Amino acid sequence: MLFFEIITIVLPVFLVILLGWLLRRIGMIDATFLATTNRLVYYVALPLLLFHRIGTADFASNFNPVLVGGSIAVTVLLFLLTWSLGAPMKLPGAVRGVFSQGSCRGNLAYMGL
Incomplete structure (x- = not known):
């Protein structure tokens, strides 16, 4: 049972990686797109995710x-x-x-x- 739980958690990550590889391979995305997306994720998405997670966290029970x-x-x-x-x-x-x-x-x- 634990095996299937692990698969349902890990599989989507590998599918996204595979999708990125395929899109790059067929030329749908290029190096410029990747550089822009990396900056967007690092400077905008991750800070927003962190802000959201901290704002909604229950520190009393989760610390x-x-x-x-x-x-x-x-x-x-x-x-x-x-x-x-x-x-x-x-x-x-x-x-x-x-x-x-x-x-x-x-x-x-x-x-x-």
Whole structure:
């Protein structure tokens, strides 16, 4: 039973990915569309989603200090790890910062944190 629950949650995500791949492959969407859509999602849709979720959240019953603390700890550790990996990769300072930020910051919005 759990298998079908997991499939009903994960399958739509993979179907959207497949649809994007197919649309790109047949030329219905191009690099300009993807760049514009990425900016729209990152600067408009995700902040709106976060604002909505925070505004409608029931913090009294949903607050989980272990989850919050764990998320902060993992984010900090991931940032430090990716920052330290930037040196052997010979990444310049600005690129190293972008590498570290991109590795740890973007996923929190998708998790709803």
